[in-house]
Amino acid sequence: MDPRTRKPVQIFQVSTLYGAATVAAALDAGQFGAREDARRLLLVSNNAEIPETALRLEEMTGYDRIATRFDGTIDWNDAIRPHHPGTWAPRPEETPLWQRVFRTAWDLGDGPVELVVESIQVNPAKALAAVFAESSVEVYADGLMSYGPTRDELPQSIGCRVRRLLHLDLVPGLRPLLLAETGVEPELVPDDAFRGVLTEIAEAADGDRLVAEAVAAAPTALLLGQYLAALGILTADEEEELHVRMVRGAAAAGHRSVVFKPHPTAPVRYSLALRDAAETAGVRLTVLDGPLLAETFYERCRPRLVVGCFSTAMLTAAVYYGVPVARVGTGTILERLTPYENSNRVPLTVVDHLVPDLETGAAPAVPGPTPETLAPLVRAVGYCMQPKLHPRLREETAALLTDRLGEESTARYFDRERLGRLGLPGGDAPRPASRLRRGLVRSRA
Known part of the structure; x- marks a missing residue:
């Protein structure tokens, strides 16, 4: 039997060089195990509005250095052509068929597949998770968005499979809200590993x-x-x-x-x-x-x-x-x-x-220790963005608004109409139409 039918396959989905560098650093730090333990494939997607006119990831200086960490590459745009990576997803009844198609096209064999994706709440990551419905999912965060809430509520069939969130320590001490509603634990990609990858990419710019x-x-x-x-x-x-x-x-x-x-x-x-x-x-x-x-x-x-x-x-x-x-x-x-x-x-x-x-006129600076005011502010903003995902943050958010909304340095981050719709301190009274809608909801209940 082909050994690849028994060896796990890890598929790493990337769309930016910065994201690919984050994945490479995690690999170098041993966060995905030893290289000989799995076959590693880099799946590249071009999510630009018009991919044909945009710069391809493969054209970025340093991409070739990143690619050496993988056993092969897959072009997602080619795999689903003529569809766009940001919009295509298989119909539920077709997912088994698509898995067979991709297993054959990518020579995956019949062994286990592990997914490592960015932005799990949207395509192409969401589409991959649907196709490989039995696969574990690990998410890496491409930048500051890891500190914000998940954009949309994940289907239970995907959320229960997410094992961890890998992210850079861009704001030391600040805990990501991304995927917190699933109970997933965030895990830092070591600073020295990421800096090493950035140095490697820079070396590719010689000449x-x-x-x-x-x-x-x-x-x-x-x-x-x-x-x-x-x-x-x-x-x-x-x-x-x-x-x-x-x-x-x-x-x-x-x-x-x-x-x-x-x-x-x-x-x-x-x-x-x-x-x-x-x-x-x-x-x-x-x-x-x-x-x-x-x-x-x-x-x-x-x-x-x-x-x-x-x-x-x-x-x-x-x-x-x-x-x-x-x-x-x-x-x-x-x-x-x-x-x-x-x-x-x-x-x-x-x-x-x-x-x-x-x-x-403020002097530019390297931000020092993260101020104690930041984490409560981020959690409050995150709650107001996605209250259904983080109901436990409501009381904390209300307390912060009561204490600090009168300060311009805090008020700039909140919309009073939004606060009113959520019934939070400092909010404007709901408009008549909003009150009517809420009354209809209560009467139907």
């Missing part, structure tokens, strides 16, 4: 022309773009202005040479607007728009400042490289972010609460 040009400019600050317009949070013009504010803020802080790292899907016009702003401010601007992680630049150039809105790369700079960070525009995003349960809310809250505001 890269864009990196060499950026280093030659002797920049002291790195500005991070996120392309929030793609998420509908800002308009393209507003995001362009946000990046211009980063340039002005860096210039006001005394930096004369800066690098801008745009989001891979950002339009070219962003760079053009920044060049005009940099020229006006008397700042030398270098645009680092290659297929690179921002962390590769940290390794190569060691900037004295990293500026962003609420990018995970800001906390990576502070925690793993000791680089001071500053934020721009979080107040605007807090006002704009809808719906309240938007998964970006907790990353935004964390950065807004921990990182100095560059435009107020």
